[in-house]
Amino acid sequence: MGEKITGIHAIEEALKNASRGSTLYLLRGDKRNSALEFKAMSTGKTAVKKVSEVELNRLAGNADHRGAVLDLGARSSQSQGGRLKEVSILDFCKSLKDGQSALVLALDEITDPHNLGAILRSADQFSASLIIVPERRSASANETVIRISSGAAQYVTMSTVTNLARELDVLKDYGFWVYGADMNGENSYNMEFAKRTVIVMGSEGSGMRSLVRTKCDHMLSIPMSGHIDSLNVSVAAGILMYEYRRSNPV
Secondary structure, eight states: OOOEEOSHHHHHHHHHHOOTTEEEEEETTOOTTHHHHHHHHHHSSEEEEEEOHHHHHHHHTTSOOTTEEEEOHHHHHHHTTTSOEEOOHHHHHHHSOTTOOEEEEEESSOOOHHHHHHHHHHHHHTTOSEEEEESSSSOOSOHHHHHHTTTGGGTOEEEEESOHHHHHHHHHHTTOEEEEEEEEEEEGGGOOOOSEEEEEEOBTTTBSOHHHHHTOSEEEEOOOOSSSSOOOHHHHHHHHHHHHHHHSOO
């Protein structure tokens, strides 16, 4: 078996790119997901199997499956694993044309898969070119992330790196300006973002690491007037991507 996906919206998106050997498991006698069954059969590549609740629970692990689990199969798991498209930072930079703008989001040790899933959803909506995550101490694009992203994970390109600070230097060599999110930074509303921008989001608890911070050309903040002193990192990431798109529309 390969990567398993739960969540109706995530399954719908994954079915669009599912390869032969994938299987949609549905709860026997449950009519709620008849539309999913039709979509799976329409692909001509995805088998449909009706199983007991015990079997579906086993396939889904701890996930809330809502009566459906998509197994992408061994071949799909080996190619993309049902996860984001992967690329190296250098290959990404080399693929850009002269003068081409790009929005990159660098996540410095974001560990909550729910936050990563929500960030991916916003990244798809704001046409982020690339999401960067460190190899260690970071959430990865697992089943939970794919489900929370409502299928957006199928469309966002990711780079998993061993040394985020070093890769930021590579991006800067290719004309990127690096903006770090910080409560004490400059008001993001007044920021004029470069055409090639990297936005760095720090971890949920301790924020950005000191070495990563030294790579930032600017520090920016989101103006707030509420009673709490910070936003959830996924909300903040969405706001900052929007601010970039205000001055650099697609």
